[in-house]
Amino acid sequence: MSARPGRWRRWRLVVAGVVVLTVTATVALVLAYPSVAATTCPRCYGLTPVRDGLYAEPDLPDADRQRLIEVYRDASQRVDDFYQGRESDPTVLACLTSRCYRRIGGGGERGIAIRDRALMLSPRGISAVIAAHELSHVELHARLGSRRDEVPQWFDEGLAVLVSDDRRYLAPPTAPDRCRDAASGPLPETLDAWLRAAGADEQVYARAACRVHRWVAAHGGRAAVLDLVDRLRRGERFDALVGD
Structure with missing residues (x-):
């Protein structure tokens, strides 16, 4: 038993409408909140993994890559020591150029935490102190869950x-x-x-x-x-x- 041609046409229109709305919403999100989109898909913004969870611009000199790893390790240790371990596992986007930071939605700040899921570091924020500051925000928000706004x-x-x-x-x-x-x-x-x-x-x-x-x-x-x-x-x- 086959469906009527009119019914198939209606379903195709519904599916097409859903696809259009989804694409439109995605584009709107990317334009309005590039930082959210970038931390969700770092590779989409041209960033590549330096180590698990840490992304930066591609083709960095070895010295810069090692510096990022050491900054992240030191910052993580500060948070681990204070909180006696970490419950959060954020994605970290680190930019060594202003152009990169603007592309992922950054402004004039040294760094910024994205709720309990990610953080971004500007060229001025590539330090253990700034990274630990933002990691502390992420860790506190992760531990508080729905009570973070309290x-x-x-x-x-x-x-x-x-x-x-x-x-x-x-x-x-x-x-x-x-x-x-x-x-x-x-x-x-x-x-x-x-x-x-x-x-x-x-x-x-x-x-x-x-x-x-x-x-x-x-x-x-x-x-x-x-x-x-x-x-x-x-x-x-x-x-x-x-x-x-």
Whole structure:
């Protein structure tokens, strides 16, 4: 028993429509969010594997490839040490030229984390400190899961400074007080507010790092962060656990 010709024509039109919508949506995603598309398919943007999960421009000199591997290894170790292991396994896109970074959707930042799945490093961000900062964001988001939006941006950023041991914003661990800027007052809670504040005064990182460092030190060290994550995942509120 065969289907009617009209029915087949209708099905072909439906299938064609679905294909067109899918292609249109994909093109729109690539144009609107090239960083998401690039981290999903690094090869589509001309990047090649340097090692598992780490991509960069093709035909790099051996010295540059080794430098990337060492930066990634050092950054990963900093995050491993702080979190006592990692639950995240992000894709890392590293660009040694501005042209490459613009192509994958980067801007003027040194690096950027894409939620809990990837990060991108600009030519100015090829360092263990910057890579560890972004890996810290990814790790925290991965551990929090659906509760990641419960953590205000100032805590996320201050924690990333602490994990990466960024000496621009924190004194060395041997200092009597690691805080470089202990000014009080509210800190930005949303990403948009943080970006505006950091654009106007980069020392907002130092103030956030100081607040996080002092909270961590007063609550038992690194284990306090792991406990905080567990309690947040169980449904407790950040404000009740940390304050503002």
